[in-house]
Amino acid sequence: MKKLQEKIKVLIQLQECDKRIKAIIEKKNEGPAKIKALQGEVEEFQRELEAKKEELEQQKRERRKIEREIDDLELKKQKSHAKLSSISSNKEYRAALKEIDELEREKGLREEKTLELMEAIEALEEECKRLEEEYKQLQDKCKKEEKEILEQIQDLDQELERLERQRDGLCNQIDQGLLRHYNNLRGRKGGLAISPVIKGVCQTCHMGIPPQKFNELIRGDDLMSCPNCNRIIYWGDAKHFKELINSAPMDEG
Numbered sequence: 001m002k003k004l005q006e007k008i009k010v011l012i013q014l015q016e017c018d019k020r021i022k023a024i025i026e027k028k029n030e031g032p033a034k035i036k037a038l039q040g041e042v043e044e045f046q047r048e049l050e051a052k053k054e055e056l057e058q059q060k061r062e063r064r065k066i067e068r069e070i071d072d073l074e075l076k077k078q079k080s081h082a083k084l085s086s087i088s089s090n091k092e093y094r095a096a097l098k099e100i101d102e103l104e105r106e107k108g109l110r111e112e113k114t115l116e117l118m119e120a121i122e123a124l125e126e127e128c129k130r131l132e133e134e135y136k137q138l139q140d141k142c143k144k145e146e147k148e149i150l151e152q153i154q155d156l157d158q159e160l161e162r163l164e165r166q167r168d169g170l171c172n173q174i175d176q177g178l179l180r181h182y183n184n185l186r187g188r189k190g191g192l193a194i195s196p197v198i199k200g201v202c203q204t205c206h207m208g209i210p211p212q213k214f215n216e217l218i219r220g221d222d223l224m225s226c227p228n229c230n231r232i233i234y235w236g237d238a239k240h241f242k243e244l245i246n247s248a249p250m251d252e253g
Helices: 002-084 090-171 176-188 211-219 239-247
Strands: 194-198 232-235
Touching: 002 090, 002 176, 002 194, 002 232, 002 239, 176 232, 211 232
Parallel strands: 194 232
Antiparallel strands: none
């Protein structure tokens, strides 16, 4: 019986070790996704910043275009003024004055547009400056978080190595047939191959154990399985198992 108790204790410790290994692997696997999300956040902000910069450049190009148009209109106006002295017909003179007025009006409209563009450009330059500062802050924050994630992964790798060594040691304490049975159950039963029975109830599937089988379980002569979920079971009310149960609580499954 004592030999069976020792086997059960090793299986309890092995299952707890496997649960911790599984949890660490899952946590470790979250790292790359978190880093990718951080990088995506930076890239999205960068696209927003680049779009705003392009908008600023577009406004500047538009301003330069209108300024060239103003220069062209001014040149045309000067040429029209120069022609006035050579015009002899009143009709042609009035037409020339009308052309000059129209050129002046067109020039005035473009000058108003230039002022509007200058205000828009100034506002966009301020916004780009603000976004640049925010972008740098975001980069710094994400770099810091990425470094923390990588350090955490490194710590998890070390813990994983320690647990795998511990698992190897536990596996060496039980015979290969029982180990294969445990691993097979663990693969089919959501990682839970062994379960305590407390007050006649399997603590994993929560089904009652028939009285005769429960009495056999209490005697502890043979390794037994739950008639409902087929997991390896042991008497969880036994004093020699209680400490292990309390330190390694079973999950539902």
